[in-house]
Amino acid sequence: MAMSSSKPARKGKKLKNNRLGYAMLVPATLLISLISLYPLLNGIYLSMFDYNLMRPKKRRFVGAGNFIEILTKDSEFYSTLAYSFIYAFFVVLISYIMGLCFALLLNREIKGRGIFRMLILIPWVIPSVVAATNWMWLLNDQLGFINRTLTGMGLIGKPILFLAEATTARVTVIFTGAWKSFPFMMITLLAGLQGISKDLYESAQMDGAGFFRSFYYITMPMLKPVTTISTVLMFIWTFNNFENIYLLTRGGPVDATFVLPILSYYTAFLRSNIGYASAIASIMLVVLMILAMLYMKLLKNRETYS
Amino acid sequence: MAANASSWNPKPNRKKILLDILTYAALVIIIFCVDLPFISMFGTALKGRSEALSSPALFPAEWKFDSFGQVLTGTTFGNNIFNSAVVAVTVTVCCIMFAVCAGYAISRFRGVVFNFYSVFVLLLQMFPGTLMMIPLFVIFKNLNMVDTLYSVMFAYTTLNLPFSIWMTKGFFDTIPIDIEEAAQIDGCNQFSGFLRVVLPISMPGISTVGIFTFINAWGEYTLASIFLRSDSIGTLTIGLQKFVLQYTSDWPALMAASCIATIPTLIFLLVAQKYLIQGMSAGAVKG
Numbered sequence: 001m002a003m004s005s006s007k008p009a010r011k012g013k014k015l016k017n018n019r020l021g022y023a024m025l026v027p028a029t030l031l032i033s034l035i036s037l038y039p040l041l042n043g044i045y046l047s048m049f050d051y052n053l054m055r056p057k058k059r060r061f062v063g064a065g066n067f068i069e070i071l072t073k074d075s076e077f078y079s080t081l082a083y084s085f086i087y088a089f090f091v092v093l094i095s096y097i098m099g100l101c102f103a104l105l106l107n108r109e110i111k112g113r114g115i116f117r118m119l120i121l122i123p124w125v126i127p128s129v130v131a132a133t134n135w136m137w138l139l140n141d142q143l144g145f146i147n148r149t150l151t152g153m154g155l156i157g158k159p160i161l162f163l164a165e166a167t168t169a170r171v172t173v174i175f176t177g178a179w180k181s182f183p184f185m186m187i188t189l190l191a192g193l194q195g196i197s198k199d200l201y202e203s204a205q206m207d208g209a210g211f212f213r214s215f216y217y218i219t220m221p222m223l224k225p226v227t228t229i230s231t232v233l234m235f236i237w238t239f240n241n242f243e244n245i246y247l248l249t250r251g252g253p254v255d256a257t258f259v260l261p262i263l264s265y266y267t268a269f270l271r272s273n274i275g276y277a278s279a280i281a282s283i284m285l286v287v288l289m290i291l292a293m294l295y296m297k298l299l300k301n302r303e304t305y306s
Numbered sequence: 307m308a309a310n311a312s313s314w315n316p317k318p319n320r321k322k323i324l325l326d327i328l329t330y331a332a333l334v335i336i337i338f339c340v341d342l343p344f345i346s347m348f349g350t351a352l353k354g355r356s357e358a359l360s361s362p363a364l365f366p367a368e369w370k371f372d373s374f375g376q377v378l379t380g381t382t383f384g385n386n387i388f389n390s391a392v393v394a395v396t397v398t399v400c401c402i403m404f405a406v407c408a409g410y411a412i413s414r415f416r417g418v419v420f421n422f423y424s425v426f427v428l429l430l431q432m433f434p435g436t437l438m439m440i441p442l443f444v445i446f447k448n449l450n451m452v453d454t455l456y457s458v459m460f461a462y463t464t465l466n467l468p469f470s471i472w473m474t475k476g477f478f479d480t481i482p483i484d485i486e487e488a489a490q491i492d493g494c495n496q497f498s499g500f501l502r503v504v505l506p507i508s509m510p511g512i513s514t515v516g517i518f519t520f521i522n523a524w525g526e527y528t529l530a531s532i533f534l535r536s537d538s539i540g541t542l543t544i545g546l547q548k549f550v551l552q553y554t555s556d557w558p559a560l561m562a563a564s565c566i567a568t569i570p571t572l573i574f575l576l577v578a579q580k581y582l583i584q585g586m587s588a589g590a591v592k593g
Contacts (some may be wrong), residue, residue, distance in 0.1 A: 020496055022413030025423065028408035028467055032430065034465035036444065040433055042441035102336070108329050118579050119337050120480065122344050125571045127525025129543040130564045134343035145346055179340070179414035221352055232310055236432050242528050247547070264436040269532060274440055281437035292432040296425075 044285070047278035053244070055274045066279035076263070077280065084259040087174055087245075088238040092231050099185030104219075106186075107193045117190075124183035132247035135176050139163060163249055166256035172256050177244045181237070185230060188213035192226035193219070225298075232295045236288055260284050334427060347568070351561035358557045374563035383563055386545030393455055393541060394523040397462040399520045401470050402512060404463070409474030410500060414483070424475065431468040435528065443532055457533040458541065462523045470515045477511030478504065514581040519576050524570060542567050 033293045047066055050061045070077050102120055106113055123131065139162040140147050147159040196219065204214045242261035245251065251262045260280060268277035338345070350358050351373055352577040353366040361367075375382050412424050442461065443452070451457045481504060505512070527543040534540050541546070549563055 004365075016580070018415055018417055021411040021417075021420060024407040024411040025419075028404040029339050031404065031460070031464045032427075032467055035460055036430060036433075036438060039438035039441040039445065042445075043437040048439060062554045067424065105329055105333055108325070110326055110329055114579065116333050116337060118575060119341055121575060122341055122572075125575050126344065126568050127527070127543060127546075127571065129426055129525065129546045130347070130567050131343065133560060133564050134347050136550070138343055138346055138562065143359060143557070145342070145362060145364065149444070152362065187325075227500060240432075240434050240436075242436065245364065247527065261436045265439075265528075269443075278440055281434050281440070284434040285437055288432055288434060289395065292429055295432070296428075 043278045044282050046275055047282045049275040051275035052272050053274055059275075062275070066276050067153055069274070069281065069284070071280055076258070080255075080258045080263045083170065084239060085115075087170075087257075087259055088235050090174045091177040091181060091238045092234050094174065094181035095185045095234060096227070096231060097191050098178065098182040102182075102186045103189040103193055120186060123180050123181045128180065128243040128248055130175070135248060136163070139172065142180055164253055166253055169249055169253055169257050172177075173245045173248055174236055176248060177238065177241070179202070180244055181234060185234065186229045188226055189223065192223050196222045225301075228271065228298050230293070232291060232298060236291050236295070239284075239288065239291070344568075347561045347564050350557055351565045353557060353558050355558055356534050359555075373558040374566070377559055377563045377566065381545075382540075383542070383545050383549070383566070385538065386542045389455060389539065390524055390542040393459055393462065394520050396459050397466065397523040398516050400459075400463045401466045402516050405467055405470035405474050405515060406505070406512060408467075408471045410478050410504070412471065413475045413478035423473065424472075427468045429469050434466075439529065439532060446533060448461045452533055453536050453539055455534075455539060456531055458526070461529050461533070462519075462526060466519045466522055466530075470519060473515050473518070474508070474511060477508050477514075481507055488521075510581055513578065517578045517581065521571050521574060548582075 009171065035214055042229070048061060048063055049059055049072055050062045050065070061215045074178050106117060106120075137143075139147075141147060141159045141161055144159075144162075145164075147156075150156045151159065161168060163169050200218050200222075209217070239259075240261060242259075242265060245259055246262055246265070249257045251266065261284070264277045264280040267280060268272050272279075325492070346364055349363075349365040352369045352371070353361070354370050354372070357366055377541050408423075408427075412420050412427075446457045451460075467482055483505070486499045489503045490496065494502060525543060526541075527547070530541045530544050531547070534544055537548075546560075546563055546567055548558055553559055
């Protein structure tokens, strides 16, 4: 998301031919309204219906019925909601820690920085289907590299069932999720680090501050704006993400790794219950809107800063 | 300069060298762990089927390329790759065209519509995909577009637009408006000034947008799994998933297919690393 708000040099010096401006917005607006906005509003509309694809003729309006059922009767929804939050929270936390460590390492002036940076970006660019297949192979009970190595070294007696046991699967998908998204964190934090003036560190050093003190008193406060924005943004993306978990566990074992997008997907395309699935997704929308508002507020604060 | 410094101030320099060595060691170890899935993918793809099941080593004793041949000739995977290439290229071209126009408009024109538009576009990419997926499926079904590549082409172009518009807007913001005014004095109208003067300068930014879009469209799975249901029309992610379910024990073949699916994104990463990083960090840092 490139967003540049600082253009004081050209203040008030914008082009006047607004008709051309409107015309240039037309193609994008057309597509967005037809394929994003209309389906979105339609989804909210459908959430008020009892609508099953198996018997489309029997569609009937139930108002808030679906929502009441989800919020009062559906225990599957609440367990899924809880895990969705846990999943997104830990993915963001682990990505942040990993991203910060890498960014600090790469912020040192060493040769071959570009190559290291590229190697770190690999998890982020490879297609999620490929990532999931690779993890399935590495984490395989009998043949996987990790289990074979660990048993070979005598560290574990029997193979770890990474994806077949409820608790381990929940932890595993958090780690693979963080693995896929931490490069983004690293890049943004690295850019943030590079924006910190070297003079600050030098004067701190002269005052006798060691690495940890200057990290705590200079690096962390200076990174705060980048940190807040990129963590909120990544939380939203992770909360919305369907593929990372689905491709690895399909939401299983049983439904241990269900998150809201998977629950809504299954409700719609397996149980064909379009209305109920839309209601689940609408509740997600509310959660995300709150987060999005937080994000916008953080962005605004930044703008007034600079 | 470092050699010079060591002659009269040896202590900090030795410390620096030690820190450098530690940094390299840490980077190499962590990068090995981070790229392990990726390394094992190439290693396994080059193994024979029996070796993959018996030997725990990452790389084979002898490189065999049979699995690649098997995947490309013995299955429909070649077809899937072709579909993905068609989709990704079309989506990239369309997305760039529309995003460049909209981004320019938001960057250059004043008024409520343009201000509102940028916020709207920013919010749009935070909406849950699942919420629009369901009605979109119903719409495409009514238009008889399910099971055609057009469905994913339309969907990917649109879903990539908000991000691309933001990026292009950011790049246009950095180009001084005086350049266009000069062009207008030389007899260009505003639109031809945009085409002949602004676009050529912003090529780096535009190619970043293109790369992002291409990588996204090439590797997208969720929508493809809903819209493309018959075998012949599947994109590469669909083909790969089908593989996973069908050839559960033929890991070398699976990994060979994964390698083939990864190569284009790697090439893009190599060529465009710099732009990619600029683009990624632009949002959170430039603010």
